[in-house]
Amino acid sequence: MNTVLWILTGLLAAALLVSTSKAFVPREKIASAGPTAEWVLDFSPAALRGIAALEFLAAIGLILPAVLGIAPVLVPVTATCVALLFVGATAVRLRRGERKTVVGDLVYLAIAVFIAIGRFGPWAFTS
Template structure:
């Protein structure tokens, strides 16, 4: 179980790191490159996209570093809970935009974040 949690945590951190591109790439270019799944960026201001990207960068670090450095490892499940909230917001945004086909990825990442939060708060807690 511990290995599965580490794999899922690493996957989530990688996804979050890749998605920080919205901090550096202009939103028009992201929308053009990303196709239908990236059209949502046009609904947000550049400042909002930078804020979302910064939160994703912090989340990627918060999923890995506390456990690896053994500094406040309880932050891993707390961060996973916050990532679940982030993806809940993404799912809601996709539903409001009527993007039923592109919602699947967000639902998968939401489930993975919930799995990490459950596993690290419960059976494979770093504090027990």
């Protein structure tokens, strides 16, 4: 199960890193990618940079504490915060009426919750 948790953690961290592109690409260009990306127009550029910064820090917090062995308890704490981030993403999608596109956010939410439960519980990192 430890291997499964590591794989899911790596996938979630990679998804969060890819998602940080919203800090560097103009929101109008992102929104032109399709209806699933139009949510960016609901936020100011500063808010998008803030979200991207949180996602970047989350990607780091999911991996580095365990790899370096420094405060590995931060991994499940970060996973819990990521779950809250995706609760917010799901709320935005539902508020916008994007019921079909909410599935991706729910999958990421489930992965984050699974990681948090696994790392807080039976597969916690021991120091």
